[in-house]
Each structure stands twice: as structure tokens, then as C-alpha cells.
Amino acid sequence: MKTPFIALDQLDKRYADHHAVKSVDLDIEAGEFIALMGPSGCGKSTTLRLIAGLDEPTGGEIRIGGDSMRGVPAFQRNTPMVWQSLALFPFLTVAENVAFPLRMQKVGTAERRRRALEWLDRLGLAGMAERNVAQLSGGQRQRVAIARALVTEPSVLLLDEPLSALDAHLRVRMQTELSRLHRELGITFVYVTHAQSEAFALADRIVIMSEGSIQQVGRPQDVYRAPANAFVAEFMGMNNLVRGEVRGERDGLLDIAGALGEFRVPSATPRPEGSSGDFVIAADRIALAADGEGLAGTVLGLEFVGSTQTVFVEIEGGAEFRVQKQQHEIEALDLVPGRKVRLSWNPQHAWLLPQPAQAH
Numbered sequence: 449m450k451t452p453f454i455a456l457d458q459l460d461k462r463y464a465d466h467h468a469v470k471s472v473d474l475d476i477e478a479g480e481f482i483a484l485m486g487p488s489g490c491g492k493s494t495t496l497r498l499i500a501g502l503d504e505p506t507g508g509e510i511r512i513g514g515d516s517m518r519g520v521p522a523f524q525r526n527t528p529m530v531w532q533s534l535a536l537f538p539f540l541t542v543a544e545n546v547a548f549p550l551r552m553q554k555v556g557t558a559e560r561r562r563r564a565l566e567w568l569d570r571l572g573l574a575g576m577a578e579r580n581v582a583q584l585s586g587g588q589r590q591r592v593a594i595a596r597a598l599v600t601e602p603s604v605l606l607l608d609e610p611l612s613a614l615d616a617h618l619r620v621r622m623q624t625e626l627s628r629l630h631r632e633l634g635i636t637f638v639y640v641t642h643a644q645s646e647a648f649a650l651a652d653r654i655v656i657m658s659e660g661s662i663q664q665v666g667r668p669q670d671v672y673r674a675p676a677n678a679f680v681a682e683f684m685g686m687n688n689l690v691r692g693e694v695r696g697e698r699d700g701l702l703d704i705a706g707a708l709g710e711f712r713v714p715s716a717t718p719r720p721e722g723s724s725g726d727f728v729i730a731a732d733r734i735a736l737a738a739d740g741e742g743l744a745g746t747v748l749g750l751e752f753v754g755s756t757q758t759v760f761v762e763i764e765g766g767a768e769f770r771v772q773k774q775q776h777e778i779e780a781l782d783l784v785p786g787r788k789v790r791l792s793w794n795p796q797h798a799w800l801l802p803q804p805a806q807a808h
């Protein structure tokens with residue numbers, strides 16, 4: 449097997465009163481764009497800080513390029529980090545800010561300036577070198593922070609919610625910028641974010657964490673379509689979780705029965721009768737109709753994002769479902785709160801959650 453570029457091996461971090469990272473194993477390939485995701489407090493930033501050497505693990509090991517980072521201080525790792533708060537020096541010019549890490553490395557004045565200007569140019573900031581950072585816009589400041597992180601030509605860049613302070617429009621532009629940089633530089637990016645849209649737009653693989661443990665690692669679309677457990681399914685937002693129990697098997701599909709009724713669900717492996725039959729059905733896989741077959745429900749509300757509508761439906765029996773449709777697909781239904789609807793889906797699109805004992 450190929451040696452991973454960054455290896456987290458049983459990585460553990462305990463604070464006095466909190467177990468923030470619990471025996472995390474993760475291999476990151478050279479050049480990969482990895483996004484760490486999970487609810488607030490799940491240990492994403494701590495994991496990133498441990499990789500950066502800004503915090504010491506209380507157990508396990510980090511290897512970068514095959515070398516153990518045990519006892520290696522942050523400044524010797526060349527794993528720069530970009531934060532939401534940027535931490536630029538207000539009393540230095542833009543060029544001086546970017547050149548700062550080279551000063552720490554004892555690079556000569558002329559060379560420092562040459563490299564700082566080169567990175568400013570790469571990030572579209574040529575001509576701003578002599579400005580004070582206070583004279584820049586939020587997006588420009590973000591680029592300065594990225595230039596400063598990249599000026600030492602690291603082989604890994606760590607980013608902790610770098611775009612969350614920007615407005616929505618700028619965030620999308622900076623996403624494109626980061627994606628371009630990642631492609632051009634070919635270095636490894638480890639990116640902490642709350643925002644699913646960012647992780648999906650940027651990452652080769654996403655890591656979903658909860659309470660200090662990894663719940664699932666995979667390509668964004670695979671984690672979305674095939675969550676490893678109920679936590680991941682719910683975290684991914686646009687999944688509807690249906691609880692049930694296996695009643696039998698017919699024609700390659702399992703019969704599942706639960707509080708919402710009876711369903712047919714595919715399974716890659718046999719599942720004994722009476723075992724868990726919890727499954728998810730993604731919001732965009734559900735068809736809506738005014739009547740006919742399917743789960744009966746009542747529209748609770750609607751949410752528009754561009755041309756996409758999310759329809760919130762209360763199912764008879766109490767559960768709430770989300771259905772995601774293009775505006776033109778449901779125009780004819782004239783959906784308003786209180787409208788009765790039927791929900792149906794192709795059984796092949798349902799995803800049976802792995803048995804709890806197998807989930808990881």
C-alpha cells in the first residue's frame with residue numbers, strides 16, 4: 449500500500465475536563481483535499497491544531513511524509529494554517545505580512561521581498577504590497593493570509609473555517625480561488641468547515657466527526673448517498689431517516705416494517721429477520737404527487753434556494769420529511785402549507801444503514 453502523506457494513528461487529545469479527540473485513525477494522500485466536518489465542538493479544530501503542532505497529543509501519533517512529528521515544534525513542520533480570524537499583523541504592510549514567515553526562516557531581505565511579491569501577484573494582489581492591511585477588503589485580507597501561508601512553499605496547507613467571516617458572494621469566489629490554488633500547487637489541503645456546500649465543492653474526501661471520533665470518511669457524494677449511520681445521515685441534512693425492522697426478503701429486496709408503514713429496501717448483504725432495518729432516502733429522490741400511492745402527508749412549509757425548493761412534509765404518524773425539487777417539477781402541484789401530498793420513491797434509491805455494530 450502507498451504510504452500516506454499524513455497519517456493520524458490512534459490520535460488522542462484529552463484536556464483536563466474534556467476528551468476532544470478519541471483514537472482517530474486517518475490516512476491522507478499527498479495532494480489530497482480533505483475536509484473535516486462535524487457539529488460545533490466535535491474536535492475538528494483540535495485535530496487540525498495537532499497536525500500543525502500548535503497542540504500536543506495526549507496519545508497516538510502523527511506522521512508527515514513518513515516522519516513522526518512527536519516532539520517536532522510547529523515552526524519546524526512547515527504546516528502553515530489559515531484561520532477565519534486571519535491573524536495578520538496590523539502594523540506591517542501587506543508585503544511585510546506575507547514575507548514574515550521567511551523572516552522567521554532567516555531568508556535574506558531581497559529574497560523575502562521577491563518571494564512575497566511573487567505570491568501577492570499569484571493571488572491577484574499585485575500593486576497592494578505597500579498598503580496597510582487595514583486598507584484592504586475582507587476578501588483581499590483573506591488572500592494576504594493565504595499568500596503568507598504559502599510563501600514558505602509548504603507541502604500541506606491547513607485551513608480552519610477560512611471563509612466563514614466572508615459574505616456569501618465572496619465566499620463562493622474564494623472557494624473557486626482555493627480550488628484553483630490546490631490544483632496548481634498540487635499540495636495537500638486539510639480544511640475544517642461547518643459548511644457542507646464548501647466541503648462538497650472543494651474536497652476530494654470528507655471526514656465526518658462527532659464527539660471526538662470519526663464517523664465516516666469518503667467522497668462527498670458517497671457519504672451523502674451512503675451514510676454509515678444515523679448521525680451522518682442526519683448531519684448531511686437532506687436525508688430522511690426511516691426507522692424500521694427487517695421482516696423478510698423477496699426478489700433481492702428486504703421487507704422493512706416501522707411506524708411509518710412497510711417499505712422495500714435493497715441490501716448488499718443478507719440481514720436476518722428482526723434486525724435493524726433503519727434506512728435513509730435522500731430528499732432529492734422523493735417524488736411528490738397530489739394523490740395516489742405512497743406515504744400520505746401534509747405540507748408544513750417551503751424553502752427556496754435559487755430554483756430549488758425544499759418542501760417540508762409532515763407524514764401521518766408524526767415524522768417530518770424533506771423533499772427537494774426543482775421549481776418547475778412541482779409547479780403544477782401549487783404547494784402551500786396544509787396541502788395534502790403523497791410521497792414515493794424508487795426502492796432502489798433507499799439506503800439501508802449498516803448494522804450499528806458495523807458502523808464506523
Ligand SMILES: Nc1ncnc2c1ncn2[C@@H]1O[C@H](COP(=O)(O)OP(=O)(O)OP(=O)(O)O)[C@@H](O)[C@H]1O
Pocket residue numbers: 463464465466467468486487488489490491492493494495642
Ligand atoms: N484548550 C482547551 N481546553 C479545554 N477544552 C478544550 C480546549 N480546546 C478545545 N476544547 C474542547 O474540545 C472540544 C473540541 O473543540 P474543537 O475546537 O476541536 O471543536 P470544533 O469541532 O472545531 O468546534 P467548532 O466548530 O465550534 O470550532 C470542545 O468541547 C472544546 O470546548
